[in-house]
Amino acid sequence: MSASILVACATRYGSTQEVAEAVAAALREGGQAVDCQPAKNVRSLDGYGAVVLGAPLYMFHWHKDAKSFLSRHQQALMVRPVAVFAMGPLKDEAKDWQDVRAQLDKELLKFPWLAPVAAEVFGGKHDPAKLTFPHNLIPALKQMPATDIRDWAAIRAWAVGLTAKLQTKH
Numbered sequence: 090m091s092a093s094i095l096v097a098c099a100t101r102y103g104s105t106q107e108v109a110e111a112v113a114a115a116l117r118e119g120g121q122a123v124d125c126q127p128a129k130n131v132r133s134l135d136g137y138g139a140v141v142l143g144a145p146l147y148m149f150h151w152h153k154d155a156k157s158f159l160s161r162h163q164q165a166l167m168v169r170p171v172a173v174f175a176m177g178p179l180k181d182e183a184k185d186w187q188d189v190r191a192q193l194d195k196e197l198l199k200f201p202w203l204a205p206v207a208a209e210v211f212g213g214k215h216d217p218a219k220l221t222f223p224h225n226l227i228p229a230l231k232q233m234p235a236t237d238i239r240d241w242a243a244i245r246a247w248a249v250g251l252t253a254k255l256q257t258k259h
């Protein structure tokens with residue numbers, strides 16, 4: 090039996106964690122053993138044959154916990170298949186998707202050693218009533234309507250397609 094898959098995530102308001110759990114559930118349905126953990130809590134990748142890392146974009150940057158996860162585990166990640174996803178456009182418009190894709194690509198360029206087997210952008214969730222400091226001081230964010238454009242069918246389909254790509258290299 091193949092080693093377990095780690096789905097590691099970073100989140101601030103919880104929407105990325107819910108997506109990570111959906112990805113983990115879809116991988117489990119495919120017969121994989123999967124752990125889903127906050128990226129900041131992961132001390133070692135021993136025992137994991139492959140990794141999925143998911144995190145939201147904030148102010149054009151991938152969540153710091155995702156970036157520190159990559160730096161901390163570089164050696165182990167270089168010898169395992171890694172898939173990544175980022176959240177998230179808040180409007181389902183072509184320009185927004187393109188811009189966010191470019192944001193993720195730019196962030197990934199900071200890790201030239203990383204060759205993800207898959208890299209995807211998913212729509213995000215925004216609830217102005219739940220914003221915490223300092224986001225709750227930004228009028229544009231407070232005035233934005235609540236939205237949730239996470240496409241659960243697309244998330245599941247992506248995860249199902251990952252199973253073959255995450256087969257261990259060794």
Ligand SMILES: Cc1cc2nc3c(=O)[nH]c(=O)nc-3n(C[C@H](O)[C@H](O)[C@H](O)COP(=O)(O)O)c2cc1C
Pocket residue numbers: 099100101102103104105106145146147148149150176177178179189192212213214215224230
């Ligand atoms: C202050 C703030 C800044 C954001 N900046 C970006 C951004 O630069 N790019 C993007 O695609 N989404 C951005 N978003 C949207 C979030 O990525 C989206 O709401 C995501 O679902 C949040 O994930 P979380 O619930 O796991 O924290 C921003 C949201 C907030 C509140």
